[in-house]
Amino acid sequence: MRKYSVAVVGATGLVGTEMISTLEQRNFPVGEITLLASERSLGKELTFRGKEYPVKVLGDESFKGIEIGLFSPGGSISERFAPVAAREGCVVIDNTNAFRMEPDIPLVVPEVNPEEIVNYRNKGIIANPNCSTIQMVVALKPIHDAVGIKRIVVSTYQAVSGTGKDAIEELVTQTRALLAMEPVEINVYPHRIAFNCLPQIDVFMENGYTKEEMKMVNETRKILKAPSMAVTATTVRVPVFYGHSESVNIETEQKITP
Ligand SMILES: NC(=O)c1ccc[n+]([C@@H]2O[C@H](COP(=O)([O-])OP(=O)(O)OC[C@H]3O[C@@H](n4cnc5c(N)ncnc54)[C@H](OP(=O)(O)O)[C@@H]3O)[C@@H](O)[C@H]2O)c1
Known part of the structure; x- marks a missing residue:
């Protein structure tokens, strides 16, 4: 099965840690995982599938070779870095409120409007609604x-x-x-x-x-x-x-x- 290079942005937060355990539970085909957060988390390690990974500091160079970015670092940080990731060819799934109401960015709940997912092509970003x-x-x-x-x-x-x-x-x-x-x-x-x-x-x-x-x-x-x-x-x-x-x-x- 094809495996994907995945980044979790905001990996140390409540949403980020849920993302990591959901990737594990669903056995999502992750090839490489990159865990990103702020400078405050430098030196921390997080476990994915029984292995420790260092948390890296989010920056402009974070997305080379990353195919899927699961973002939850807060609205202003997503606003700044989701387009950077998208320009590198990464498909961003953003959990913040940064892009939800942009007309050309799909706002998707998979059980409700999965047909919108294809519109990720407009900007390379899929927004996720408020809980x-x-x-x-x-x-x-x-x-x-x-x-x-x-x-x-x-x-x-x-x-x-x-x-x-x-x-x-x-x-x-x-x-x-x-x-x-x-x-x-x-x-x-x-x-x-x-x-x-x-x-x-x-x-x-x-x-x-x-x-x-x-x-x-x-x-x-x-x-x-x-x-x-x-x-x-x-x-x-x-x-x-x-x-x-x-x-x-x-x-x-x-x-x-x-
Ligand atoms: N909690 C929910 O149920 C929920 C549901 C849907 C959407 N959301 C949205 O998801 C976002 C995060 O929520 P959360 O509950 O996970 O918050 P949280 O527990 O406070 O975690 C915030 C995460 O963002 C990272 N972060 C903050 N500033 C950063 C920066 N400058 N650069 C890189 N990473 C940075 C934090 O890293 P450090 O640990 O290094 O500070 C941490 O990993 C918010 O926009 C929220 O509205 C939350």
């Missing part, structure tokens, strides 16, 4: 195909894992401090997250929604190819380590049962 959007559109696609969806009202209950490794640490530290009656430090979120729910994910926009809420609106419309579908979202961060929940209320064009 809350992904799980919602997987559930809604068969309903949309069968009876058409007119409007969606979604509320999310999102775990701290969605913010990355520093947020997991913050929930642990704050919970410990509160239970020990000690002062709490706030670094990652605008307010304390331990024993609290924050109805703000990302920044507020001019229309009063947060950026996370508008990601759900815009990405859902793009993936379902329904630019005028009525969608409203309320996204809330909850003190849960892993696993997002959602309540989704929909109105369909036709009756589901005749």
Whole structure:
């Protein structure tokens, strides 16, 4: 079987480590693996298929000979380096929000719109949606195909894992401090997250929604190819380590049962 040269960009992060273990679990035909992160990770090693690999520092020269790049180093870093990788002939699959709404870059959930993957040829990049959007559109696609969806009202209950490794640490530290009656430090979120729910994910926009809420609106419309579908979202961060929940209320064009 043909094997591919794969780079994981943001390899030391929560998403990057999941990428590495998914490549292992699925027995993906990896020939060579390159693990890339920031200068902070210089000297670290990560295990892939029982072998230790050094983490290398991401740079302009990182992508020579790399065929597939799995990117999750944050939006601004992807914006800077995904085009560099694509110019070297690497197919980039980007998990950040950097390219999701670019018209000529496909926004793909494999269970929903795999036919879009071929459009990676436009820029050499495939974007991956926001985590809350992904799980919602997987559930809604068969309903949309069968009876058409007119409007969606979604509320999310999102775990701290969605913010990355520093947020997991913050929930642990704050919970410990509160239970020990000690002062709490706030670094990652605008307010304390331990024993609290924050109805703000990302920044507020001019229309009063947060950026996370508008990601759900815009990405859902793009993936379902329904630019005028009525969608409203309320996204809330909850003190849960892993696993997002959602309540989704929909109105369909036709009756589901005749
Ligand atoms: N967590 C989720 O469920 C989730 C889901 C979908 C998408 N995303 C998106 O994926 C991205 C990463 O999320 P995460 O949860 O994995 O965050 P994370 O745990 O904080 O990890 C961030 C990763 O990016 C690397 N990085 C940061 N700055 C860098 C730089 N200047 N150059 C190279 N690498 C750099 C970090 O390397 P160091 O360790 O060296 O700092 C680390 O490997 C974000 O854009 C996020 O929105 C996250």
